[in-house]
Amino acid sequence: MDQQVLDATQQATYGLFVDGEWVEGDGPRVSVYDKYRLQPFAAITLADAAQVRRAVDGAHAAFRRGVPVAFERGAVLERAAALMDARLDDFVRTMQLEAGFTASDAAGEVRRCIQTLKLSAEEARRLAGDVIPLAGAPNQAGRIGFTLRVPLGVIAAITPFNSPLNTVTHKVAPAFAAGNAVILKPSTHTPLTACKLAEVLIEAGMPRGFLSVLHGSADVVKWLQEDERVRFFAFTGSTEVGRKIQQSAGLRRTQMELGSIACTILCDDASLDAALPKIVNAGYRKAGQVCTSVQLLLVHESLIKEVETRLAALVKALPFGDPHDPATVVGPVISEEAAIRIAAWIQEAVAGGAVCLAGGPRQGAVVPPTLLTSISDSMKVGCCEIFGPVVCIASFSTLSQAIERVNATPFGLASGIFTNRLGDAFSAAQKLEVGGVHINETSSSRVDLMPYGGSKDSGFGREGPYYAVHEMTEERIVTFTTT
DSSP states (O other), rough: OSSSOTTTTTTTEOOOEEETHHHHHHSOOEEEEEEETTTEEEEEOOOHHHHHHHHHHHHHHHEEEEEEEEHHHHHHHHHHHHHHHHHHHHHHHHHHHTTTTHHHHHHHHHHEEEEEEEHHHHHHHHHOOOOEEGGSSTTTTTTEEEEEEEEEEEEEEOOOOOSSTTTHHHHHHHHHTTEEEEEEEOOSSHHHHHHHHHHHHHHHOOOOOSSOOOOOSSHHHHHHHTTEEEEEEEEEEHHHHHHHHHHHHHHHHEEEEEOOOOEEOOOTTHHHHHHHHHHHHHHHHHGOOOOTTTOOEETTTTTHHHHHHHHHHHHTOOOOOOOOOOSSBOOOOOOOHHHHHHHHHHHHHHHOOOEEEOOOOOOOTTTTOEEEOOOOSHHHHSOOOOSSSSSOOOOOOOOHHHHHHHHHHEESEEEEEOOOOOOHHHHHHHHHHSSSSETSTTTOOOOTTTOOOEEEEEEOOOOOOHHHHHOHHHHHHEEEEEE
């Protein structure tokens, strides 16, 4: 796509993919904005209730016609990975425009997507159950048993703007690997990347009906939930919305990756040379719009002054602004409205006694990388998810104190801790009430094959292709009596 803003007659319009066909949505037409220039460059048409029902009809019918065998499901995903690799530049350009990602962040998203596709292909081919030793029970001689992992049917994937490619792939690819048909509802902030991923999967051989793409907001989710043929809801987004989806799901299963206040702990024996660059990357990549971005950095009191000085210098050196500039490290957030909110929270914190060690005035949707210290739990930056390029420093005197601070938040997605003491590392692993504890890494340390998910208000269920495939299948016991 050209980086220049197009007029309304030139803007590409993307529709829906329903039952094997691209069609125009019968709902309203919505502009997609260049997140840096704050001007529309494309548009989507939204689905209405009838088109949502048609998508479910097509997905349900495709599943009933017959699920492709495991080998072929794996082959489709492998071919998709190869196509993604060949189209990396196109995906990068698209995400620079609609997500505001820098070239580095966008390329990283594509490379991780390729890995997720390959991992899902592997899981498709080795999905299996267990042999049950029935003969070990009384009066069961001559009887054998085993389990099958069987797909659920139709799965709805509801995905966010901050990872418009890899998070989408983490839902769509394992769902198909498990043998399900998938209905994808991407964020209306970043719908084009999802459409391009769908094009790749279709070209790779995804059978008709096994993938649909619906654009829309809460109404589309509501219509999907009203159809009992949708058996599973995979959602990444805010805790508030996740709670509503969960309440409406009834007895149907869900996977929820929700909000977070991600914390990283620097103990007094931490290697700052190793830790600080990782913290900067984890706090400011994707303009801090990652659920596990370091929001709260808990620093042992003996290190606080050194960390403030060194970290401030690193943050001030980060180039920010136009994501199309190869030098830019921190681009815009998802909208000017989001930037206004983030800036207001920063101003509120400073007015309440926080000290701004790095930062500056908002420029459109760009919030300069900001470093705050001397924050309190009562400030919004200390008790609410910022979802922006802001890292807050607070001190602690004992590890127990730091762990208590992490656990006091309602969230529990992931935490990092830098220490070389095994006792402290194991203590943190056992006591931190989060889905992932990363020793000598930040809260944002994630490899796509690992289980990923949270606890408390951060949700439940796990991503990672192996784990997601098991979430999206159910176990069936089969027994044979041979005598």
